[in-house]
Amino acid sequence: MDGQDKVEVSRRTLLGAAAFAGVFGAVLASVPAQAEEAGVTTGPAPDLSALPRKRVELLKPPFVHPHEQIATVGPQVVEFQLVIEEKQLVIDEYGTTVPAMTFNGSVPGPLMVVHQDDYVELTLVNPDTNTMQHNIDFHAATGALGGGGLTLINPGEQVKLRFKATRPGVFVYHCAPGGPMIPWHVVSGMNGAIMVLPRDGLKDGAGKPLKYDYVYYVGEQDFYVPKDADGNFKTYESAGDGYADMLEVMKTLTPTHEVFNGAVGALTGENAMTANVGETVLIVHSQANRDTRPHLIGGHGDHVWATGKFNNPPQIDLETWHIPGGCAGAALYTFLQPGVYAYVNHNLIEAVELGATAHFKVGGEWNDDLMTQVQAPTPIDG
Amino acid sequence: MTHTVAHQDKTALLVPIVLLAGLLATIAMQTGAIRPPVVTTSSLAPVTVTIAPRAYSYRAPGEFVRGTATVDGPLVTVDNPAPIEIMKYQVSASDYDRCVAYGACKKAEPRRRGLIDVPVTGVSFNDANEYAKWLSEKTGQTWRLPTIGEWAFAAGSKARDHALDIETKDPAERWLAFYEREAKLGANALATPSPIGTFGENEYGVVDLAETVWEWTATCGSRTTLGQADETLTYLDSCGVRLLEGRHRTPMNAFVRDAQGGGCTIGAPPDNLGFRLVREREWWRAPLDYAVGLLTKATSN
Numbered sequence: 224m225d226g227q228d229k230v231e232v233s234r235r236t237l238l239g240a241a242a243f244a245g246v247f248g249a250v251l252a253s254v255p256a257q258a259e260e261a262g263v264t265t266g267p268a269p270d271l272s273a274l275p276r277k278r279v280e281l282l283k284p285p286f287v288h289p290h291e292q293i294a295t296v297g298p299q300v301v302e303f304q305l306v307i308e309e310k311q312l313v314i315d316e317y318g319t320t321v322p323a324m325t326f327n328g329s330v331p332g333p334l335m336v337v338h339q340d341d342y343v344e345l346t347l348v349n350p351d352t353n354t355m356q357h358n359i360d361f362h363a364a365t366g367a368l369g370g371g372g373l374t375l376i377n378p379g380e381q382v383k384l385r386f387k388a389t390r391p392g393v394f395v396y397h398c399a400p401g402g403p404m405i406p407w408h409v410v411s412g413m414n415g416a417i418m419v420l421p422r423d424g425l426k427d428g429a430g431k432p433l434k435y436d437y438v439y440y441v442g443e444q445d446f447y448v449p450k451d452a453d454g455n456f457k458t459y460e461s462a463g464d465g466y467a468d469m470l471e472v473m474k475t476l477t478p479t480h481e482v483f484n485g486a487v488g489a490l491t492g493e494n495a496m497t498a499n500v501g502e503t504v505l506i507v508h509s510q511a512n513r514d515t516r517p518h519l520i521g522g523h524g525d526h527v528w529a530t531g532k533f534n535n536p537p538q539i540d541l542e543t544w545h546i547p548g549g550c551a552g553a554a555l556y557t558f559l560q561p562g563v564y565a566y567v568n569h570n571l572i573e574a575v576e577l578g579a580t581a582h583f584k585v586g587g588e589w590n591d592d593l594m595t596q597v598q599a600p601t602p603i604d605g
Numbered sequence: 606m607t608h609t610v611a612h613q614d615k616t617a618l619l620v621p622i623v624l625l626a627g628l629l630a631t632i633a634m635q636t637g638a639i640r641p642p643v644v645t646t647s648s649l650a651p652v653t654v655t656i657a658p659r660a661y662s663y664r665a666p667g668e669f670v671r672g673t674a675t676v677d678g679p680l681v682t683v684d685n686p687a688p689i690e691i692m693k694y695q696v697s698a699s700d701y702d703r704c705v706a707y708g709a710c711k712k713a714e715p716r717r718r719g720l721i722d723v724p725v726t727g728v729s730f731n732d733a734n735e736y737a738k739w740l741s742e743k744t745g746q747t748w749r750l751p752t753i754g755e756w757a758f759a760a761g762s763k764a765r766d767h768a769l770d771i772e773t774k775d776p777a778e779r780w781l782a783f784y785e786r787e788a789k790l791g792a793n794a795l796a797t798p799s800p801i802g803t804f805g806e807n808e809y810g811v812v813d814l815a816e817t818v819w820e821w822t823a824t825c826g827s828r829t830t831l832g833q834a835d836e837t838l839t840y841l842d843s844c845g846v847r848l849l850e851g852r853h854r855t856p857m858n859a860f861v862r863d864a865q866g867g868g869c870t871i872g873a874p875p876d877n878l879g880f881r882l883v884r885e886r887e888w889w890r891a892p893l894d895y896a897v898g899l900l901t902k903a904t905s906n
């Protein structure tokens with residue numbers, strides 16, 4: 224087979240890798256072969272000791288850690304850490320709480336950014352203050368249930384997984400500890416996204432480079448909070464206490480809350496996202512469980528990868544785009560007019576009644592050519 | 606007008622005595638010698654506070670437009686208002702439930718019921734009016750919602766001026782300023798109604814103003830077009846919409862019980878909708894006040 228050469232190289236280099244790998248070597252050896260666009264490579268992982276390493280501190284969404292849009296160096300190993308936290312989260316302005324499960328304490332978990340052909344090296348930590356087993360399934364990764372098969376850990380344990388980011392795009396990651404635990408952990412908040420940028424940055428359909436001034440990460444979450452006989456939302460001391468009740472609500476497929484970034488109003492008011500006229504914003508939007516249809520009220524999607532994969536040409540001039548459940552999408556927009564914009568799930572019942580609304584505050588000069596109020600409201604003539 | 610009082614009672618000697626007693630009490634109250642009286646006439650009649658006359662001002666209600674620019678309404682100054690008697694507390698959930706039990710009020714629909722005795726929330730303007738009607742029948746007194754001006758008069762330092770002081774052709778500028786102000790006002794507010802009295806009283810003894818429960822007023826929504834010299838060019842009211850007062854003033858459809866929390870409308874909607882009522886003054890109060898005024902003037906000279 225045509226991978227023969229590479230197998231040889233890999234075997235040689237594995238010796239070097241084993242010298243420093245320690246515990247981590249066990250993971251290396253068990254990582255299955257991965258396909259590459261340039262040709263199929265099989266066998267053990269190559270020697271990565273020559274690759275530069277970079278440790279990245281993750282930020283709480285909607286913010287995203289600093290990164291290059293166009294890679295100025297070759298592939299590297301990018302180290303991230305996610306600490307799992309089971310915690311009570313207030314999800315609306317009435318103080319409704321859910322016993323949530325989170326990556327790094329936030330819903331969604333933080334957005335990671337790497338470039339194609341980088342290696343993502345994740346340390347997943349499950350502190351002994353938690354009560355459950357958790358793991359992580361990266362939709363960007365290949366094999367072993369997206370890594371889920373190699374990362375299931377008990378409270379008090381940690382694990383390190385490395386995968387090669389072979390396909391550019393935005394991808395969901397989520398906890399998937401098996402059986403009915405899977406949807407339950409996901410709708411309890413255990414999901415996030417990773418962005419794998421093409422090494423030479425984003426491009427439109429004609430190959431023209433596209434750049435952004437800011438990137439915001441919006442994670443949409445459906446919550447299924449049980450109610451008592453009086454119709455009030457119930458609270459539970461721990462996630463486990465609420466499991467049976469919540470499963471019943473989940474099976475109705477009707478969420479009680481559909482929110483951005485963990486709570487009604489998490490991206491409005493003082494937490495509204497900001498930009499200025501003339502600036503370009505990349506909005507990464509994930510929904511790990513349920514379909515959504517983002518829409519920017521008063522604006523558009525200039526270039527949209529609705530299903531989030533950058534090797535497909537972006538659609539242009541969109542009004543609303545569809546992101547299927549279990550997927551992340553990306554939309555690029557240059558603001559042309561100042562004011563307040565609502566960014567919603569344009570099932571408006573979900574936006575208004577269930578919470579799926581964010582706001583952008585945009586500064587700058589009003590453009591009368593684009594819009595003007597010719598006559599203010601006035602009593603009807605005659 | 607004072608003559609009316611005199612003619613009411615033929616036992617001429619009694620009149621000055623009664624008047625004098627009333628006068629002394631009123632003067633004492635106005636000069637701050639005693640606190641405004643708390644009136645409880647029957648088990649149903651609410652505790653009230655009487656707001657003594659003083660000059661005050663408030664932002665004119667409704668929307669104002671000059672050209673195509675939305676502008677602040679003018680500041681209305683009232684030099685010599687009549688006193689008003691207003692509920693010390695917002696109408697409580699338990700009081701409201703009595704009206705429901707009687708069959709005269711519709712069930713409130715609070716989004717979130719607080720603990721112990723909380724103000725009634727989840728009530729529309731229409732519900733509040735039904736309650737006022739019922740309370741009036743039960744007490745033989747006249748109860749109604751306050752106007753925006755009366756609310757400002759009673760709220761004193763708790764009333765907020767909503768002027769943005771921005772007049773521009775750029776619609777975004779005023780919009781952003783409005784949004785930012787509302788965002789600040791709404792920040793960190795837990796919207797569950799708190800027990801009555803939680804937030805304390807203002808300088809006139811009125812309790813729980815401008816906190817988590819907004820209050821319906823009788824004032825209709827309206828739009829006024831102003832000319833360059835602030836003269837009114839057009840005015841159109843829209844009484845299907847009534848104004849709510851509280852942390853900020855906002856128009857609302859009269860049938861709405863819950864202004865919604867997660868809304869996609871720009872700006873912060875009220876957390877909860879409730880109300881308090883004013884008691885219409887008896888016919889003889891105005892002439893009495895007039896007499897008090899004359900006498901006060903005479904004695905101070």
Ligand SMILES: [Cu+2]
Binds near residue numbers: 324357398400
């Ligand atoms: Cu989990």
